[in-house]
Amino acid sequence: MSSTVNSDLYRKLAEFPTYRAAQFESNNVIRATSSVLDHEMVTKRQSVKTYVVSGSSVVSPFSPNEPETIASMVSPSGAHLAVLRESGDSTVPGGKRRYVEIWSGNKIKASKEVTHTHGAFYTDEYLSSLSFSPSETRLVYTAEAKSEDLPKGDHFAKYRFIPQFGESYPGKKQPTLFIFDWGSQENIQGPFVSSLSYIGASPNPTLMAHAVFASEDKVFATSYEYTKDGRILGVIYCPNRLTAIWDLSLPSLTGQITKSDGSVQCQSIRLTPNERSCRSPRVLTREGQSDLLVWLSNAVGGPHASCSSLHLKDLADGIDRTLVESVWDPQPADFPGLYITTLPTYPFVQLTNGSSKSTPYVVASSIWRSRSTVLLICLDDGKVKDLTPDSDQIHYSWAVLATNGKDQVICTRSALNKPPELVLGHIGSDSTAVWRIIAEPELDDDLRQRMEGLKTSIVSIPERYPTEAIILRSQTQADAPCITLPHGGPHSTTMTGFNAWSTAFALEGYTVSMPNYTGSLGFGEKYVKKLLGQIGSLDIQDCIATVHHLVDLGISSNGAGKQFLSGGSHGGFILGHLIGQFPEVFSGAVLRNPVISLGEISTSDIPDWYYEESGLPFSAASVVTPEIYQKMFEMSPIAHIDAVVTPVMLLIGEQDKRVPNTQGINYYHALKARGKWVEMLCLKEDNHPLDSVEGQRISYEATKYLYDTVRLTKK
Incomplete structure (x- = not known):
């Protein structure tokens, strides 16, 4: 038999858009990123579209593909857009030039070429960072440290073995946090980029990533540590690694403790215990102040994936507690526990629940038996509610992409006979959601x-x-x-x-x-x-x-x-x-x-x-x-x-x-x-x-x- 196989049907199905990320630019404007397989050019294309929701209509103005955009993030106020960009250039090492840009409307407010500052940007689920400071004058992001930043006087430095992060991370060895500053009060020299180094970190080599601003001078980040035998165990699909949440205190970025290599030393404090693999820090801001820090954890070691716990720290009194514990043996219809790799970039909503005082919640998607569903988790008492029960027997699986911080959430959902849709949810005071399709696939x-x-x-x-x-x-x-x-x-x-x-x-x-x-x-x-x-x-x-x-x-x-x-x-x-x-x-x-x-x-x-x-x-x-x-x-x-x-x-x-x-x-x-x-x-x-x-x-x-x-x- 000839080995030629007609795969036209598969190709047609595989080319439906898959939604990877989304953000609210305002309550009725949604910016969504999708990925499409292009079999003609044998590549994965990324597309960013804006959806304007008005009354009963949804308008999506034409949005051209931007292949040079590696990652982007709308600021909390919606006034700015951060863009990490790469463009091909055979004259530079690695064949690419890299830029960090801040846009305001249709104009660039600030930009900086960082080709010679660091290596490739990190944009993955496990190590990436992209977060604005409250004043929206600083940005923290993750990139690979320059390979030429080697110890001086070490004859064998460029030959020394440095572990990589394993599967799906070829060449990724030293994720480093960088601060892009373009408008803070102490910045009088124009936009500049500084890497962060750490005072008070673990005696073991510690690599910081997955960072988020809590205030102008405070960043929370996830650390990755080497094992005693000098490994970085593979991280993808494995939330049981030596990871922790750290409190990093930023000095004035133009202060005298800026080192000659362009890095800034931060005071660092570990917030989480050694026996837990802690990750995905997220900060809830209320009334202009960082109020609560939440994160996920699993036990270090053991099975590579398991039931997660959700933790909370009150940033005012410093008290932390476990909101949602691991679930051991649930009944078939009961909540089976959290199975979440990372939380959405901003997972919070605040609901009045019939009173004048708002109650904060986390919205996230988690595995529930053979489906992925949307959970509403109360930050006051840790109670969990399923917002998308399997009531219609279509057996949708869901993924949370973003919230507006108030009462709306943007998700993607699909079923085995229904390609991915973009869905907007409004969560009422009774903690139930009403869903509306924003974008659906085109099928003949x-x-x-x-x-x-x-x-x-x-x-x-x-x-x-x-x-x-x-x-x-x-x-x-x-x-x-x-x-x-x-x-x-x-x-x-x-x-x-x-x-x-x-x-x-x-x-x-x-x-x-x-x-x-x-x-x-x-x-x-x-x-x-x-x-x-x-x-x-x-x-x-x-x-x-x-x-x-x-x-x-x-x-x-x-x-x-x-x-x-x-x-x-x-x-x-x-x-x-x-x-x-x-x-x-x-x-x-x-x-x-x-x-x-x-x-x-x-x-x-x-x-x-x-x-x-x-x-x-x-x-x-x-x-x-x-x-x-x-x-x-x-x-x-x-x-x-x-x-x-x-x-x-x-x-x-x-x-x-x-x-x-x-x-x-x-x-x-x-x-x-x-x-x-x-x-x-x-x-x-x-x-x-x-x-x-x-x-x-x-x-x-x-x-x-x-x-x-x-x-x-x-x-």
């Missing part, structure tokens, strides 16, 4: 009708609580082949939001089953911890029970060419076990950057993962002994290599820093040596998620190629 009539013919359901698996599966299938097609798609992590969750890959396969005539097995987030901390030491058995039994239960329900069948598998990372680990432990059940499996052998971890940015998930203690001094390797081997898919008969497709990202790509490559050779049906595709520029435009497309096409090939041979 044929595609809309076909997508409306799909049905989403959530099926609980008997005697395997809390395991449940999201099912997407045609409402009319019977006896369709079924794809089981377990998520990675393992402490992650498949949610009901739009996914071009799953929707495309459902429209192509497949039933897609996405099991949330024991260890998934959104079901209580008990079930996160329960999986530790039982990977390769408990998660596998949950997934095979899902397959059998769907057969019992008549949703799928055991016929030839009827059961397929797809999964990446720990999902690939599960697939390796399923085709090794149940070789006659599955007709084809596609493994993306899979974990195949737990003991082979030498190049992973998260070596602790392999120990913790195997139920073994981990410390900075841990090494894989023969005894440890034996246990890990017995828990690994490689232990079942001889039983595999299922045709296998491997998809490998050559830049993967999370799972050593030698694991997938060695699996390929082991299957090949045994005469098995196996193919492997390598994507040179992709890292662990295979989420480049090309990586996503090739993943879909290769998966469809394998399934179609197998189905033809089974006829």
